Amino acid sequence: MDKHQYRSYWRANTTLIRNLLIIWALVSLVFSILLVQPLNAVRFFGVPLGFWMAQQGSILIFVGLIFTYAFQMDKLDRKYNHKK
Template identity: 85%
Template sequence: MDEEQRRAYWLANTALIRNLLIIWALASSVFSILLVQPLNTIRFFGLPFGFWMAQQGSILIFVGLIFTYAFQMDKLDRKYNKK
């Protein structure tokens, strides 16, 4: 792999990490802490949505982000012939 491909690979890798971290920050900080009171007016599975996000939703989102990262990195590795 030449230098240009290596650079493109790492730019794509860091962009993916940045985007997933932004989603994680929104889920764990904004929706679970900062907006918990307004979200509590919504019922979800019989619970206030803000409470559910703080207790279960942010964990499920985090696990989903792990699988998304693994899937996207596999695609990226195949694109740039990494093993």
């Protein structure tokens, strides 16, 4: 891998990580803490949405972020022919 490809690979990698961390922060801080009271006005499967997000929803989203990262990094590795 030449220098340009190497930089492009790491730029794409850090962009992916940044975007996933933004989603993580939104879910964990905004939806699960700051907006709990307004979200509690909405019912989700018979439970207040704010409570559900804080207890179950955030965990499910975090697991989804892990799988998204693994899938996207596999695509990046193949695109840039990055050897592990």
